Amino acid sequence: MKIGELATRTGVTTRLIRYYEQQELLEADRAPNGYRTYTEAHVERVSRVAGLVQAGIPTRLVKVLLDTEDAAARKQPTCPREVAEQLATELVGVQARIDCLTRSRDAIRSFLTATQHEVLLREEREPAVAV
Amino acid sequence: MKIGELATRTGVTTRLIRYYEQQELLEADRAPNGYRTYTEAHVERVSRVAGLVQAGIPTRLVKVLLDTEDAAARKQPTCPREVAEQLATELVGVQARIDCLTRSRDAIRSFLTATQHEVLLREEREPAVAV
């Protein structure tokens, strides 16, 4: 698929898709005419990149995180101690963000319940840009 | 306490504390000499502001979130339907970020375990800037 379709399917602008590629978060094959071509797998990838960036992770780190996800999936058997330590450090940063956001989320939820608006919590479907 | 102490205790620079105040995320009393004075409660507040900002929440929203936390704590009995809907919307955005980060966190964890570095997971203490 071409960049336009990828954009509509992920809800990420073409501008950003190209930007992410430039930051080396994405790779794209080129058709003979020079157009970028993407596979199904890219849809997922782009969504995750965008999601992490929106969660305040700088692109440099996004790369590391996604690479780790791949490595974890492929059951990489080993890695240098130093890399592992770096990851462990990032881990606490990520966890801190999660805790912080979770707290706000819970506050919103209890507020909505306390004010008789639980109905709105039912609509808590279809994540905006999640994944 | 004065701004310097608040800064060291929260790990947030004085520059940012003043910036947050300017963005109306913080309020400070003034001593007769014009110095800002803070209470214990501010320590918590500043940490949360910084945490949310680092989690990619724009300051305008941070204000809304923290206000909601206060309201939830004070058992506010009601609020206009429109406000509630706005909050419900933000909720899905926040949840999306949480999901996204959680996924990366889990990936890091399983990667570290898979590579015999579980030791490092023990050190998952003292959050950097959490709260």
Added chain:
DNA sequence: CTAAAGTTTGACACCAGTGTCAATGTCAAG
């Protein structure tokens, strides 16, 4: 064949969050 829609690269621009510096004022210790 032509027009419209989509793509490419590259430039310019904007905004929010931060750092840093300067000039001035306050206060505590020697």
Added chain:
DNA sequence: CTTGACATTGACACTGGTGTCAAACTTTAG
């Protein structure tokens, strides 16, 4: 009283993520 540490405000500047526009090319539809 002087010095040094800390505050105040305000300005300037940088960076990263985005929007937008332009010029040139490709592909698709009519």
